Amino acid sequence: MHYTFEIERGNFTDAGQASSSVKRTLKHLGVAPANIKRTVVALFEAEINAIAHAYGGTIDVDIDDEKIVMVVADTGPGIPNLDLAMQEGWSTASPEVREMGYGAGMGLPNIKKNTDDLKIESTVGVGTTVTMTVFFA
Amino acid sequence: MTIKEIARLVEGEIVGAPADDTYDVEKAFASDLMSDVLRFSMDETVLITGLCNNQTMRTSEMADLRVVVIGRDKQPDEDMLELAQDLDITMIKSKFSIFKISGILYEAGIKPLY
Numbered sequence: 001m002h003y004t005f006e007i008e009r010g011n012f013t014d015a016g017q018a019s020s021s022v023k024r025t026l027k028h029l030g031v032a033p034a035n036i037k038r039t040v041v042a043l044f045e046a047e048i049n050a051i052a053h054a055y056g057g058t059i060d061v062d063i064d065d066e067k068i069v070m071v072v073a074d075t076g077p078g079i080p081n082l083d084l085a086m087q088e089g090w091s092t093a094s095p096e097v098r099e100m101g102y103g104a105g106m107g108l109p110n111i112k113k114n115t116d117d118l119k120i121e122s123t124v125g126v127g128t129t130v131t132m133t134v135f136f137a
Numbered sequence: 138m139t140i141k142e143i144a145r146l147v148e149g150e151i152v153g154a155p156a157d158d159t160y161d162v163e164k165a166f167a168s169d170l171m172s173d174v175l176r177f178s179m180d181e182t183v184l185i186t187g188l189c190n191n192q193t194m195r196t197s198e199m200a201d202l203r204v205v206v207i208g209r210d211k212q213p214d215e216d217m218l219e220l221a222q223d224l225d226i227t228m229i230k231s232k233f234s235i236f237k238i239s240g241i242l243y244e245a246g247i248k249p250l251y
């Protein structure tokens with residue numbers, strides 16, 4: 001199964017709709033609750049990052065019997081120092097983003113913790129693509 | 138502890154999804170940082186927060202939270218109330234500070250998440 005979602009820069013009213021939709025789908029498919037939680041926490045953090053730190057983009061989700069692969073691709077500005085970004089507590093979140101409850105610098109570490117495979121490709125000035133895989137077994 | 142008992146203790150008003158009388162709350166976690174909420178298992182847990190917007194509901198959804206106490210007399214808007222209903226999340230609005238709500242619930246036997 002393949003799903004695509006558009007995400008819009010700075011749109012915190014609708015932020016989380018893609019993750020919410022994936023959660024409903026996984027529930028419907030009868031995926032184990034612990035795996036649903038891992039999946040949606042990772043996707044939600046990546047979705048928020050694309051809305052809060054980037055210029056929006058697209059989410060592509062592929063689900064089969066064994067796994068879910070989620071690709072969150074944004075259109076910039078890219079992450080200059082990925083090692084730093086992966087550190088717990090590191091955040092460049094704006095005051096507006098902090099007001100929404102984000103900016104603890106725990107998003108990327110949390111994505112890492114909750115996924116079985118994580119790949120982040122980022123080019124400054126071009127964008128960031130976060131590919132996350134969760135195995136159901 | 139039932140949701141209604143929590144509401145009574147913090148002199149709160151139940152809004153959003155109706156309280157499920159069969160839901161037993163054992164633990165609490167207090168935070169305004171949504172990424173922190175997403176780091177832990179929230180089974181049988183009530184979230185106590187002063188963050189009152191759609192993202193409080195979305196985060197609760199992803200964290201599998203069913204009860205949220207909104208402190209500091211913050212008022213959820215129509216959008217947030219509707220979202221809470223759709224997601225089956227019960228909110229308890231309280232005029233008390235986060236510290237006071239936490240103290241009351243702790244004293245009543247609610248355990249800290251850690």
Ligand SMILES: Nc1ncnc2c1ncn2[C@@H]1O[C@H](COP(=O)(O)OP(=O)(O)O)[C@@H](O)[C@H]1O
Binds near residue numbers: 076091103105108109
């Ligand atoms: N998609 C992205 N585009 C640009 N920068 C990003 C993106 N995702 C994360 N970052 C950078 O990495 C930092 C850490 O991200 P994260 O761990 O999710 O914490 P937070 O979102 O709370 O700041 C962000 O503050 C930001 O500087």
Ligand SMILES: [Mg+2]
Binds near residue numbers: 045048049103106107
């Ligand atoms: Mg983040």
